[in-house]
Amino acid sequence: MAIVEIRDFEKTYAGGFQALKGVTLDIEEGEILALLGPNGAGKTTLISAVCGLVSPTGGTAKIGGHDVVSDYRAARSLVGLVPQEIALDQFSKVADAVRFTRGLFGLPRDEAHIEDILKKLSLWDKRNERILALSGGMKRRVLIAKALSHSPRVLFLDEPTAGVDVELRRDMWEIVADLKKDGVTIILTTHYIEEAEAIADRIGVINGGALLLVENKDALMARMGKKELQITLREPVTSIPKTLASYALTLSEEGEMITYSFDAQGEATGITALIADLSKAGLKLADLHTKQSSLEEIFVGLVGESAA
Amino acid sequence: MNFKAVWAIYFFEMTRFFRTIGQSLISPVISTSLYFVVFGTAIGSRIQEVDGISYGAFIVPGLIMLSVMTQSLSNASFGIYFPKFMGTIYELLSSPVNFVEIVLGYVGAAATKALFIGLVILATSALFVDLQIDHPLAMLAFLILTCLSFSLFGFIIGIWAGNFEQLQLIPLLVVTPLVFLGGAFYSISMLPPVWQSVSFFNPVVYLISGFRWSFYGAADVPIGLSLLAISGFTLLCMVIIGLIFKTGYKIKP
Numbered sequence: 001m002a003i004v005e006i007r008d009f010e011k012t013y014a015g016g017f018q019a020l021k022g023v024t025l026d027i028e029e030g031e032i033l034a035l036l037g038p039n040g041a042g043k044t045t046l047i048s049a050v051c052g053l054v055s056p057t058g059g060t061a062k063i064g065g066h067d068v069v070s071d072y073r074a075a076r077s078l079v080g081l082v083p084q085e086i087a088l089d090q091f092s093k094v095a096d097a098v099r100f101t102r103g104l105f106g107l108p109r110d111e112a113h114i115e116d117i118l119k120k121l122s123l124w125d126k127r128n129e130r131i132l133a134l135s136g137g138m139k140r141r142v143l144i145a146k147a148l149s150h151s152p153r154v155l156f157l158d159e160p161t162a163g164v165d166v167e168l169r170r171d172m173w174e175i176v177a178d179l180k181k182d183g184v185t186i187i188l189t190t191h192y193i194e195e196a197e198a199i200a201d202r203i204g205v206i207n208g209g210a211l212l213l214v215e216n217k218d219a220l221m222a223r224m225g226k227k228e229l230q231i232t233l234r235e236p237v238t239s240i241p242k243t244l245a246s247y248a249l250t251l252s253e254e255g256e257m258i259t260y261s262f263d264a265q266g267e268a269t270g271i272t273a274l275i276a277d278l279s280k281a282g283l284k285l286a287d288l289h290t291k292q293s294s295l296e297e298i299f300v301g302l303v304g305e306s307a308a
Numbered sequence: 309m310n311f312k313a314v315w316a317i318y319f320f321e322m323t324r325f326f327r328t329i330g331q332s333l334i335s336p337v338i339s340t341s342l343y344f345v346v347f348g349t350a351i352g353s354r355i356q357e358v359d360g361i362s363y364g365a366f367i368v369p370g371l372i373m374l375s376v377m378t379q380s381l382s383n384a385s386f387g388i389y390f391p392k393f394m395g396t397i398y399e400l401l402s403s404p405v406n407f408v409e410i411v412l413g414y415v416g417a418a419a420t421k422a423l424f425i426g427l428v429i430l431a432t433s434a435l436f437v438d439l440q441i442d443h444p445l446a447m448l449a450f451l452i453l454t455c456l457s458f459s460l461f462g463f464i465i466g467i468w469a470g471n472f473e474q475l476q477l478i479p480l481l482v483v484t485p486l487v488f489l490g491g492a493f494y495s496i497s498m499l500p501p502v503w504q505s506v507s508f509f510n511p512v513v514y515l516i517s518g519f520r521w522s523f524y525g526a527a528d529v530p531i532g533l534s535l536l537a538i539s540g541f542t543l544l545c546m547v548i549i550g551l552i553f554k555t556g557y558k559i560k561p
Contacts, residue, residue, distance in 0.1 A: 013561060051402040054561055073310070073404040081402045087395030091327065096320075103316025104403040146399070 002026035003064055003078075003154055003185050004050070010058030011049050011209075019045040021209040022059060027187060029153070032180055033214075034200035035189045036299060042209040043189035044084060047156045051081045063154060077105060080147030084158040084189075086139045090132035094123055094142055097131060098149045105150035117145050121175065137168040144175065155179060157188040161195060173199050193296040197221075203295070207303050221295060228291045229260040229271060234284035241281040247274055313405040317413025318420075321387055325421050332421070333428055336375050340429045343371055344436045347493060358495050359526040364437040369520040370492030371433070376426040376451065377458045377487055377512075381479045384418035384462030389469055392559065401560060407553035415463050419455035426451055440524060446531075447522035453538050454515055460545035467558055486512040496528040511537055 004027035011020040019042050027033050035043050048054040050061045050068055061068045066075035088097060098114050118124040121141045126134060131142060140160065147155060157176070161169040176186055176199055190196055196203050197217070204214040215223075236255035247270065250259045262269045278285065325332055344364065352363035359366070391397040400410055433439060441447055462479075469475040490512030496504055507513050508529070518534025521527035527534070551557070 052560075053398055053401045055556055073406075076402060076404040079402065081398065083395070083398050085395050087398055089390075089394065089396055091324070092320075096323070100316055100320050101399060101403070103319070104313045104399060104405060106310040106312040106404060108312070 001065070003029040004187070005062045006046075006050065006059070007061070008059035009046070009049060009056055009061055011045055011054060012057045019209050020049065020056075023206075023209075023211050024059075025204060025211060025214060027154075027185060029185050030180065030183055031201045032176065032186045032188070032199055033202045033204060034196035034217075035187065035204045035206055036191065036193065036196050036295075037189070037206040038191060038303060041207045043206055044158055045209075046206070047081070047158050047187070047189060051079060051156060052076060077150070078153045080150070080152030080155045082140075082143045082147045082155070082157045082160060084162060086136065086143065088131045088139060088142060090130070092131055093128055094118070094131060094134070094145075095127040097142060098145045101146040102149040107150050113151070114149065117148050120178065121145050137164060137171075140164065140168075140172075148179075152184065154185045154187070157186065159189055159191070161190065161192065169195070193299050197295045205299060205302050212302055217295075221292070221298065226261050226263060227269075229262065229274075230287075230289045230291060231258045231260065231278070231285055232256060232287040232289070233258065234286045237283065241283070243281050244274075244277055247277075310405050310409050313403065314409045314412045314416070317400075317410065318417045321414060321417030322420065325383075325417070332425070336379070336425050336429055337432050340371055340375070340432050341436070343367070344433070348436060351493075358498070359524065361524050361526070362437065365439065366495075366520075366524075367493050368430070368433045368437065368439065369523050370487075370516050372426050372429050372451070373454065373512075373516050373519055374487050374492050375429050376422050376454055377483060377515075378479060379425050380418055380422040380455050380458035381462040381465065381483060383421050384415055384459040385466035385469065385475055385479070386462075387414045387418050388463050388466035389475055392466070397559060407549070410553075411460075411463060411549055415456065415459045418459035418462060419452070422455040422459065423452060426455070441522065442525045443522040447519070450515070450519045450522055450534075450538070453542065454519070457538060457542040457545060460542065460549060464545060464548055464552065467552055470558075483512075486510055487516075491516050491528060511541060514538070 006023055006025040009020055009023040012018045023046060037043050045054060049056040052068065052072060063075040064078045068075045095114060095118065098117065099109065115124065118127055121144060123141055123145055126138060131139060161172050179186060200217050202214060203217050203220055205212040233256050238255055240249050240251050240258065248261050260274060347367055348364040355363045357363065391400065465475065465478050490510050496507050496513060499507060514529055514534045514537035517528040518531055521531050
């Protein structure tokens with residue numbers, strides 16, 4: 001059974017703006033799901049409505065079988081939320097901030113658990129420092145520590161790496177991978193495609209308040225992924241020889257590189273025939289190189305289609 | 309009922325209070341002392357007695373009320389405005405707490421702080437004048453009820469306020485004048501009849517009068533009416549807060 005079940009979830013704001021247009025999504029226990037979409041796509045609204053920051057106007061969402069509206073206490077007890085903005089009481093000490101969240105979830109003090117979390121997030125040395133004295137990256141870790149204070153089974157990370165430097169982003173990915181090992185289900189939003197590509201098991205693409213697709217990452221890339229064969233010529237040509245017109249080829253401006261697009265999943269790629277025909281046409285090859293299209297290209301294609 | 313959450317909020321708020329305990333206490337003590345010097349000495353030398361009580365002693369209940377009301381308002385409004393302003397309110401909204409628990413935590417802490425300051429002012433007053441408290445239990449009850457109701461009111465202001473100016477607006481423009489005109493420093497009976505009638509529309513008159521009664525047994529309005537006024541105000545604030553959370557007004561779109 002899915003740990004998060006979202007059905008026809010809708011949110012229309014008082015002003016009439018419909019931020020979510022009937023989203024249906026199941027999230028399996030223990031997986032990492034990346035919600036990908038441009039700014040304003042509805043990613044944050046979706047998370048906010050599931051977590052209780054925004055009242056949904058239609059549909060239902062259940063966490064661990066508990067409705068997030070009618071049975072909010074049971075539902076929210078299972079959830080940790082890391083918001084997009086750094087929202088912290090700057091004057092609190094790190095450990096106090098984490099204890100506070102645990103208290104809000106109605107759990108007794110557990111110093112061993114808090115020590116464990118702070119150590120995992122490399123915050124243990126900073127536990128008695130005021131949050132205002134921490135760097136931006138450390139503050140983000142505090143947000144995560146707070147969200148983990150009550151050992152949630154589902155963790156929502158809203159753009160965990162927005163505005164974060166490369167090194168810290170890698171750290172964040174490691175933290176997410178460790179959490180997954182502990183069996184935590186993770187839903188993260190991002191508009192960095194490489195992030196989804198690096199850590200997600202499944203990818204959902206959301207735009208204009210609608211979920212365009214949810215698919216296993218590898219399957220998505222395999223299905224949508226075109227491969228390209230780049231052929232560098234020893235001597236530039238001015239046009240592609242007529243004998244090669246049946247292939248889908250493009251010639252670079254300088255005339256030294258020919259690109260051949262093919263479907264990597266297809267029965268026949270046509271590469272063997274192409275190479276033979278190339279030498280028949282008298283072209284000499286300097287280099288061959290294949291390239292898989294990235295998730296980014298797939299994503300741009302999808303969002304472009306939905307906008308059209 | 310998630311009592312641990314109530315305690316977490318209460319404890320968090322009280323920690324904030326104790327972090328600045330110096331400022332929290334010194335300013336009311338100094339301002340009270342100033343009131344005694346200025347009002348007690350300057351005016352007191354001309355008005356010897358009100359209702360058979362020395363002027364210095366007469367203004368003690370009013371002074372306490374003034375501080376307790378403004379402290380309750382500012383503590384409670386700031387207490388809930390701050391998470392809204394900083395964005396930390398996301399935590400309250402996404403945790404398994406209901407609005408009663410949130411209100412108990414924030415309002416309870418704000419009222420405790422105000423009560424604490426009220427008692428400190430009472431103690432400071434004892435250094436300047438001979439205090440007499442006829443009905444100590446009633447005095448405490450009035451004090452606590454005032455702390456509670458004005459903290460509830462402050463909570464509403466904190467939710468409503470969209471910026472720091474609005475946060476100050478009602479305390480400064482409405483409450484302080486009402487307290488000064490509510491007989492904090494004089495007896496309503498000292499006013500011309502027209503202004504006496506006008507004063508009875510001022511809700512603060514009932515609070516100060518009732519509170520003063522618990523000290524000296526003398527009041528401008530019947531004590532029952534005072535109790536009714538404060539209870540009614542408390543109830544009204546509770547209803548408004550209930551509606552705020554029911555509709556998600558300004559906190560949950």
